[in-house]
Amino acid sequence: MNATLESAFAFAQAQVRALIAAYPADYYPMYTVHGKFGQDTKRWTHWCDGFYPGMMFLFAEATGESFWLDEAVKRSTPLEPRQYDRAVHDLGFLFFSTHLRWLELGGPEAHINALLDQAGKTMAMRFMEKGQYLRSFVEPASLFIDIMMNVGTIFQAGLRLSDEHLLAVAHRHCETTRRTIVRGDGSTSHEALFDLTSGECLRQSTHQGWRGDSCWARGLAWSLYGFTRTYQQTGRALYLQTAMANADYLLTQLPGGGVTTWDFDAPNQDIDSSGSAIAASGLLDLAAVCPDPVKGAAYRAWAIRSLELCCEQYLGDKTPGFEGILNGSIYHIHKNIGVHEACLFSEYFFVEALWKAIRPSAKPIPAVVTPYPEDSLPAQFKTWVDGPTEEDVASPVDGATK
Structure with a gap:
């Protein structure tokens, strides 16, 4: 039992309860401004909307309280039209944090599986044959390391449906990411840019990091976590080796565990606690x-120590009136958005990592909760047969980056 992590997990529940009471049910927090939510106006693709209910699903699993499951479902069902959203590369962030967790807690199996299948098919539509990668939301020539956190939707659908095409698309993307973004020392770039005519990778680039050849810490964490999950889904040793290379590089940067900076190579070593939260969970x-077993023990020890340091230095209880759970995260340093604040991707993966660290081997059985048969779902979700109309699909995003 780790009292520090147990206490932080309880604090996280209290903070989310307070948000539920303070903000309407259709509000999806994204980042704080001076420690407060409700002012987070720049959202771009709404890629974080699953993380708020996702934390509630985690609390439902941990406590068995119907309150958490009911609140999570209330905020997850409005996201369902986005299973058809071709404007984003973030369907894993949206639906693995919500509907996959709901399924694991006994949600309506047929409905959720159909949604996850469609999300995987929608993600696969981003595949660029010349280059063999899933394009980012920025432009067709762009591959983001973030997509490693979302390619799992294609594996999920491909494996369940025994769809060889979907599986091939997902594997090719992972192989291209490994070749063009993950470096020989295990560090990563944020982005790879391709020639659309030949499919050749032209160079590494970045929107969030210091330089194209530097290592943006959150991107490294996306890679570590993403390749670990693809290994868990597929059993391919190459993905495990890649995740371990990412992890070994991380441990060389912070050998005793610690709180990550925003970019390991930047002269400005601003802390970004989101890198630690995501990496710890992965x-x-x-x-x-x-x-x-020696490396495995080192990985777990780093994760636990990093979580403890985040709790000691950046837990929201250190700042009076702070509405988030984990302070010290960075959304976009170059745009000065969500800098040294709470950010929902950091909140979710911090809570997830805490639960992984303190969870007993035997999971508690959730309490009896309100049933959610398909007949209780909003009518629009039941009437789509061949997919939504053009008006139902999210409009194209602007040129902003995340």
């Missing part, structure tokens, strides 16, 4: 599947 998964 490392706890990696430790469980690592074939080397």
Whole structure:
């Protein structure tokens, strides 16, 4: 039992309860401004909307309280039209944090599986044959490391449906990402840019990091976590090796565990606690599947120590009136948005990592909760047969980056 992490998990529940009471049900927090939500206006693709109900699903699993499951479902069903959203590369962020967790807690199986299948098919439509990658939301020539956190939707659908085309698309994207973004030392770039005519990778680039050849910490964490999950889904050793290379590089940067900076190579070493939160969650998964017990123990020890340091230095209870859970995160340093604040991607993966670290081996059985048969779902979700109309699909995003 780790009292520091247990206390932080309880604090997280209190903070989310307070948000539920303070803001309407159709509000999806994204980042704080001076410690307060409700002013987070620049959202672009709404890629974080699943993380708020996602935390509620985690609390439902941990406590068995019907309150958490009911609140999570209330905020997850409005996201369902986005299973058809071709404007984004973030369907894993949206639906693995919500509907996949709902399914694991006994949600309506047929409905959720159909939604996850469609999300995977929609993600696969981003595939660029010349280049063999899933394009980012920015432009067709762009591959983001973030997509490693979302390619799992294609594997989810491909494996359930035994769809060889979907599986091939997902594997090719992972292989291209490994070749063009993950470097020989295990560090990562944020982006790779391709020639659309030949499919050749032209160069590494970045929107969030210091330079194209530097290592943006959150991107490294996306890679570590994403390749670990693709290994868990597929059993391919190459993906495990890539995740371990990412992890080994991380441990060389912070050998004793710690709170990540926004970019390991930047002269301005601003803290970005989101990198630690995401990496810790990924490392706890990696430790469980690592074939080397010594390395596995090191990965888990780093994750636990990093979480403890985040709690000691950046937990929201250190700042009076702070509405978030974890302070010290950075949304976009170059645009000065969500800098040294709470950011929902950080909140969610911090809570997820805490739960992985303190969860007993035998999960509690959720309490009896309100049933959610398909007949209780909004009518629009039941009437789509061949997909939504053009008006139902999210409009194209602007040129902003995330």
